[in-house]
Amino acid sequence: MDVLVCLKRVPLAGGTLILTPDAKDIETKHLGFGISPHEENAVEAGVQLVEQMGGTLTLLTLGPSDAEEQLRAQLAIGATRAVLLETDGQEWDPQGTAAALVDAIKAEETQFDLIIFGAESVDSAGYQIHVRVAHALNRPIVTNVKAMKIENGVASCERVVATGREHYEAPLPAIVTVRDGLNIPRYPSVPGRMQARKKPVDMKKAEPRVPKLEKLNLTIAPSKSTGAEILGNGADAVPALVEVLKKIGAL
Amino acid sequence: MILVLVDHDRGELDPLSLRALTAARKLGQDIEAVVIGKDGAGVAGVVGEYGAKVLHVATHADITDYTPQASGRALKDLVEKLNPAAVIAAGSPRGNEQLAHLAAFLDAPMASDCSSITLGSPHVVQRARWAGNLIEEANVHSPLLIASIFPFSTEPESANAGAATLSEFQPILEASDTVVRVLSRDSGESKSGGVTLTDAKVIVSGGRGVGGPEGFSKLEELAALMEGTVGCSRVVTASGWRPHAEQVGQTGSKVAPDLYIACGISGAMQHIAGMKNSKTIVVINTDPEAPILNYADYAIIGDLHQVLPALTSAVREAKG
Secondary structure, three states: OEEEEEEOOEEOOOOOOOEOOOOOOEOOOOOOEEOOHHHHHHHHHHHHHHHHHOOEEEEEEEEOHHHHHHHHHHHOOOOOEEEEEEOOOOOOOHHHHHHHHHHHHHHOOOOOOEEEEEOOOOOOOOOOHHHHHHHHHOOOEEEEEEEEEEEOOEEEEEEEEOOEEEEEEEEOOEEEEEOOOOOOOOOOOHHHHHHHHHOOEEEEEOOOOOOOEEEEEEEEOOOOOOOOEEEEEHHHHHHHHHHHHHHOOOO | OEEEEOOEEOOEEOOHHHHHHHHHHOOOOOEEEEEEOHHHHHHHHHHHHOOEEEEEEEOOOOOOOOOHHHHHHHHHHHHHHHOOOEEEEEOOHHHHHHHHHHHHHHOOOOEEEEEEEEOOOOEEEEEEEHHHOEEEEEEEOOOOEEEEEOOOOOOOOOOOOOOOEEEEEOOOOOHHHHOOOOOEEEOOOOOHHHOOOOOOOEEEEEOHHHOOHHHHHHHHHHHHHOOOEEEEOHHHHHOOOOOHHHEEOOOOEOOOOOEEEEEOOOOOHHHHHHHOOOOEEEEEEOOOOOHHHHHOOEEEEOOHHHHHHHHHHHHHHHHO
């Protein structure tokens, strides 16, 4: 079983976002970087499959050369090797990113049985790169997977919706996107970290394309400007809250 | 003409599609709607009321339930026949997925989670990033605009119009289009009173401050009394205190109930993204500096383990 997991380096923003002076990006001077939550589940799924069935787990990302840091961190979890498609540091649009990933996947000697993406990136959430890759490779794709089994060459998948769970199947080679809750991502072990330093990371230059979805600028979304009205402290404030609930029609 | 993909689940309309229809109407062009699968024809009345003159119904023997790539193919066939200025859908998992298949078939750009659209050359959109905490302005360089509407950015408004005219068509599918489809379902993890997070009018939600799985009984009691349901933050599901189905936030459910009571939740950005569109937000937290207070309407500073039992008995009393 040869598995490929696609990742994206993203800033680890906690409670608030600050923009760069040109308002084109978020200010990352004081932020660490990582991958999106769903992608941690994607790597864990890949590691588990290779543990159970043998084979290899390859990581693929498009980003600045600094994205090697994220690849090494995930190699420490148990991936075999990684490929970094190096950009000039600018974020690419979804079509350009998908095309570069497709070229890189086609250039690989391994024909991956399963390609896993996170369901959405925490920063841009375009909901399309995985589908574009699936079309270009002519593979079936199941998205938003929250439970998965591989049996007899078929990925058997569950998706959680408001009314319960939906069951899908995709014959391999296939593509899936996975969500938080699929598994519990493990932490890297000390030997894992040591080995990750020596694992191969292939650096390739990626040629940018003219974006068709062209980011112009960013603004911080307004929050409720007045802030919360403090009704009081502890249980003594409950009567005031009950009045509020009556006023808004909740009681 | 603007073509709006109206989503349905075995004939039942997705309410977010009414918001997408409302947003599409604001672009000042004729609206036509499309549903995938013959079960969808029943929504003609309501999509007409929301401004669609025609409802195109994609029917095919191999489309018996949700089949996302077949939806993309049907949309492509219709786009080539009708040449709309834009194809719009709700920014739901299904809406985004079906539009992505259309965009992949056409190798055209797609803008997800838009809160504002100006048609032109190029089209200009405002779209949500960081789950709505940032707004991106972007040009879309393509004659056809493919865009999904950020959930909750538009309130549904009826156009008070009559039913849409039905127009059936049969998309020409390839075998690969129907490989991935819903094969079966189950009703999932059962919830108290059967109220789901996305339908609930009242959500009593707990975070790290609840302290453990036992503490949630206080939230459950209040939620049941108010005919609502229990939600939680990511740290709660990651700690195994509550099932993942109850998680509110960017990686869980995005909700907008009438009343959201956040108990012991500090307000990480990823949680705020899932609940900030709630009509009224009440916070119960020991920390007066918690980030969630910036998004709340009312707050009680205090320990939820003391406040909630007092609130529950006061609500019970008020209800008589």
